Amino acid sequence: MELKDLYRDVILDHNRRPRNFGRLDPADAAADGHNPLCGDRLTVSLRLSGDTIEDIRFEGKGCAISTASASLMSEAVKGRDRAAVQDLFGRVHALLTQPDAPADGSLGKLAALSGVREFPARVKCASLCWHTLNAALDQGGTISTEGGNESSAEAAP
Amino acid sequence: MSATPLRAATGAYDVERIRRDFPILSRTVHGKPLVYLDSAASSQRPLAVIRAVDDYETRSHANVHRGVHALSQEATAAFEGARERVRRFINARSTREIIFTRGTTESINLVAQSWGRSQLGPGDEILITALEHHANIVPWQMVRDATGCSLVVAPIDLSGELIMEEFHRLLTPRTRLVAVAHVSNALGTVLPVAQIIAAAHARAVPVLVDGAQAVPHTRVDVQALGADFYAFSAHKLYGPTGIGVLYGREELLAAMPPWQGGGDMILNVTFERTTYNELPYKFEAGTPNMSGAVGLGAAIDYVESIGIEAIAAHEHCLLEAATASLCAIPGLTLIGTARHKAAVVSFVLAGIHPHDLGTILDAEGVAIRTGHHCAQPVMDFFGIAATARASFACYNTLGEVDKLAAAVRHAQEVFR
Numbered sequence: 001m002e003l004k005d006l007y008r009d010v011i012l013d014h015n016r017r018p019r020n021f022g023r024l025d026p027a028d029a030a031a032d033g034h035n036p037l038c039g040d041r042l043t044v045s046l047r048l049s050g051d052t053i054e055d056i057r058f059e060g061k062g063c064a065i066s067t068a069s070a071s072l073m074s075e076a077v078k079g080r081d082r083a084a085v086q087d088l089f090g091r092v093h094a095l096l097t098q099p100d101a102p103a104d105g106s107l108g109k110l111a112a113l114s115g116v117r118e119f120p121a122r123v124k125c126a127s128l129c130w131h132t133l134n135a136a137l138d139q140g141g142t143i144s145t146e147g148g149n150e151s152s153a154e155a156a157p
Numbered sequence: 158m159s160a161t162p163l164r165a166a167t168g169a170y171d172v173e174r175i176r177r178d179f180p181i182l183s184r185t186v187h188g189k190p191l192v193y194l195d196s197a198a199s200s201q202r203p204l205a206v207i208r209a210v211d212d213y214e215t216r217s218h219a220n221v222h223r224g225v226h227a228l229s230q231e232a233t234a235a236f237e238g239a240r241e242r243v244r245r246f247i248n249a250r251s252t253r254e255i256i257f258t259r260g261t262t263e264s265i266n267l268v269a270q271s272w273g274r275s276q277l278g279p280g281d282e283i284l285i286t287a288l289e290h291h292a293n294i295v296p297w298q299m300v301r302d303a304t305g306c307s308l309v310v311a312p313i314d315l316s317g318e319l320i321m322e323e324f325h326r327l328l329t330p331r332t333r334l335v336a337v338a339h340v341s342n343a344l345g346t347v348l349p350v351a352q353i354i355a356a357a358h359a360r361a362v363p364v365l366v367d368g369a370q371a372v373p374h375t376r377v378d379v380q381a382l383g384a385d386f387y388a389f390s391a392h393k394l395y396g397p398t399g400i401g402v403l404y405g406r407e408e409l410l411a412a413m414p415p416w417q418g419g420g421d422m423i424l425n426v427t428f429e430r431t432t433y434n435e436l437p438y439k440f441e442a443g444t445p446n447m448s449g450a451v452g453l454g455a456a457i458d459y460v461e462s463i464g465i466e467a468i469a470a471h472e473h474c475l476l477e478a479a480t481a482s483l484c485a486i487p488g489l490t491l492i493g494t495a496r497h498k499a500a501v502v503s504f505v506l507a508g509i510h511p512h513d514l515g516t517i518l519d520a521e522g523v524a525i526r527t528g529h530h531c532a533q534p535v536m537d538f539f540g541i542a543a544t545a546r547a548s549f550a551c552y553n554t555l556g557e558v559d560k561l562a563a564a565v566r567h568a569q570e571v572f573r
Contacts, residue, residue: 003520007513007571016508038512039529039542061542063510064572119516 005115015064020074022057033132035145040066044132051081065122070129072110089130096123170471176552178203189522192557197548198526199392209455210448236447239454246457248378253436260401261369262292264388269296271416279305281333287313288341291531293367317344317493335364339371343532344493345501354383374499376465379404396456400449410436417442468551472500475549482562492544500549509572511545517568
């Protein structure tokens with residue numbers, strides 16, 4: 001378990017200067033994500049063109065892992081369609097959870113999150129933004145890392 | 158288990174000797190010596206407790222209050238012996254006032270479901286404080302929703318102290334129960350419970366005290382305090398998990414309906430009618446946690462062998478040292494600066510989320526709690542989502558305070 005594997009320069013940089021931070025108004029879709037265990041909250045808002053994410057913003061309060069993961073995600077999904085986002089999430093999830101996931105060259109800067117898998121308590125921090133993005137693409141609502149998910153109409157387009 | 162005197166010949170507090178009583182403290186975490194600063198969440202157990210539980214399981218276990226055979230009688234004697242040990246520890250009048258529960262949370266729920274649901278209705282108010290743990294909020298919300306009574310919250314100030322003028326103002330003829338923490342788990346504030354109880358009793362209002370964070374650190378005499386209900390857990394008092402206590406004044410308990418039905422809480426059952434057992438068994442449905450009770454009894458013996466006053470004095474030194482060395486760190490803000498505090502330091506660090514701090518400290522072997530500490534309203538009041546919290550117990554040292562401060566400074570290096 002090496003701290004420097006978790007807090008790589010890319011992670012610290014995206015935590016300090018999160019990209020695509022803020023809120024799109026109006027947005028075509030949005031959702032709130034909450035990790036009640038650590039109090040992390042974030043909102044993802046999207047501008048869509050058909051199935052494709054034209055623009056994305058996120059805002060909220062969270063730890064370095066959650067903030068950097070959301071920032072890296074926002075850069076990675078812009079211009080991708082729903083199927084491509086699902087595929088990417090699948091590969092990021094494998095990176096975060098599988099003990100000896102092979103290096104996936106196509107992940108780009110997202111690969112900086114690979115250190116998270118050595119810190120099981122922090123996996124939820126890194127995946128919160130992805131679950132929230134999924135909820136936004138599924139027409140909004142609120143998701144929680146601890147179950148009891150609720151859907152609300154207010155965030156629907 | 159006989160208790161050995163733990164004070165050195167000089168009369169000084171011999172923390173190294175105490176540490177040797179706790180086997181877990183000699184382990185390492187990530188290759189570093191464990192620095193356990195999360196005792197407010199759950200304290201570690203001394204060998205005396207581990208052995209008492211082991212001895213009970215190895216030699217004496219059977220169901221209690223049932224058999225005529227030797228083991229059942231031994232188990233009953235051990236279980237009831239632990240009840241008497243608890244009674245003496247908190248100076249209750251009678252063992253009829255000592256109800257074993259799963260812990261503080263269940264103790265409060267018992268009062269809420271039994272006393273609350275039978276006594277409260279629309280127009281009645283339950284007065285709590287803004288410092289409460291969720292366990293002293295949610296049970297009362299459930300009673301409110303079931304009975305139509307209201308929940309009133311006395312506010313705190315920015316130091317984390319209860320604003321007594323507001324408390325007095327909110328204590329009205331509509332108030333039917335006051336439910337307060339003795340010590341705040343999130344901030345360490347010691348509440349003026351004697352004053353609170355006196356004010357409530359002047360209006361004939363009963364008071365429930367959540368003593369989970371107080372019992373390990375201060376002498377609690379329920380008669381001197383005048384508490385009507387007092388709840389605490391064994392596992393924050395160097396005892397096992399899954400066992401706790403509800404003390405209740407006998408007059409109140411006697412008038413309360415049972416809240417769970419089953420074995421042990423009955424005298425006679427037919428399909429038409431059941432006669433409930435006497436106190437305290439009326440509130441102990443089902444086979445209880447006997448080994449837990451034995452462990453709690455041993456934990457009390459252990460604490461008394463050191464002396465709760467000696468523990469409190471030692472912890473106060475740790476609190477002062479930790480407060481001074483943390484406050485010297487640039488960018489660190491203490492959350493909770495009440496004049497009277499238990500050995501808890503809650504803090505936030507500019508630019509570093511408590512969750513990241515917790516991970517970095519863990520890599521140094523330093524175990525602290527990070528998060529909302531099951532007190533989200535307290536976090537909301539301070540406008541934060543979480544804090545880092547170091548809490549101290551009888552076995553912590555000034556050297557560990559230094560390691561905490563050094564680990565926090567290391568975290569700042571990592572995030573530079």
